[in-house]
Amino acid sequence: MRKAEVTRNTTETxxxxxxxxxxxxxxxxxxxxxxxxxxxxxxxxHGRFDLTLFCDGDTEVDAxxxxxxxAIAIGRAFSESLGERRGIKRYGSMLLPMDEALVMTAIDISGRGMAVVELAIPSEKIGQQFDTELVEEFFIAFARELGAxxxxxxIAGKNSHHIVEACFKGFARALGEAVAINQAAPDEIPSTKGTIQ
Incomplete structure (x- = not known):
């Protein structure tokens, strides 16, 4: 089974x-x-992953x-679980509706970490603690750590909660597709280079 355990301790978390x-x-x-x-x-x-996660962070400052x-820790856990990326489909995408919101998500586990996040979230905060600008920060950190x-x-959306929820659900579905084993080539690294680094 593809598993990982990650501990990350800093002065902040x-x-x-x-x-x-x-x-x-x-x-x-x-x-x-x-x-x-x-x-x-x-x-x-939505990704059908199993995750146990505890974080003690400086939320008295902000989130x-x-x-x-x-995001760094989860991205690192996925990277460690996938090893040399042998047998994975590598690509995944999802067009996910959440009521009036519609978000397109695509992922390539390429070894090159970058995130392009184009969202028009109307409110600056959701709930008491969560600044909506942190959505982009989450996916940038995840992409960098996974190498994706x-x-x-x-594409559409007026409700901030719905837009962000569509992002996380769509990302889960796309990532689930990308990390799935390609049954036609379960032992191959999905790159003409012979490596994904």
């Missing part, structure tokens, strides 16, 4: 997580940021360090 890629959507998540917990629960369920560092190109493009 202390994180411990266990990830199973080939899971069923089981989760136990406590970041100290309620909206982030909600998004990660959706991510795990920035917690959100970014959690991630695109998130909002």
């Amino acid at each position: 202390k994180i411990h997580l266990q990830l199973t890629i080939d899971g069923t959507g089981q989760q136990s998540i406590k970041t100290g940021v309620g909206f982030l917990d909600h998004m990660l629960e959706l991510f795990v369920r 920035h360090h917690t959100t970014e560092d959690v 190109t991630i695109h998130l493009h909002q």
Whole structure:
């Protein structure tokens, strides 16, 4: 099974997580940021990953360090679980509706970490703690740590919660597709270079 355990301790956050890629959507998540917990629960369920995650962060400052560092830790866990990327489909995409919101997500586990996030989120905050600018920070950190190109493009949407939820659900579905084993070539690294680094 493709699994990883990651511990990341800094002066700003202390994180411990266990990830199973080939899971069923089981989760136990406590970041100290309620909206982030909600998004990660959706991510795990829709990607059918298993994730246990605890973060003790400086949320008395704001949710920035917690959100970014959690993304780093999860991205690192996926990277470690996938190893040399042998057998994965590599690409995944999803066009996901969430009520009036519609978001297109695409991912290439290429070894090159970058995120292109084009969202027009109307409110600056969701809930008490979560600044909506942190959505982009999350996906930038995740992409960098996994070594993946991630695109998130909002096509429609007026409700901030719906737009962000469509991002996390769509990303989960696209990532689930990208990390799935290609049954036609289960032992091949999906690159003409022979490596994904």
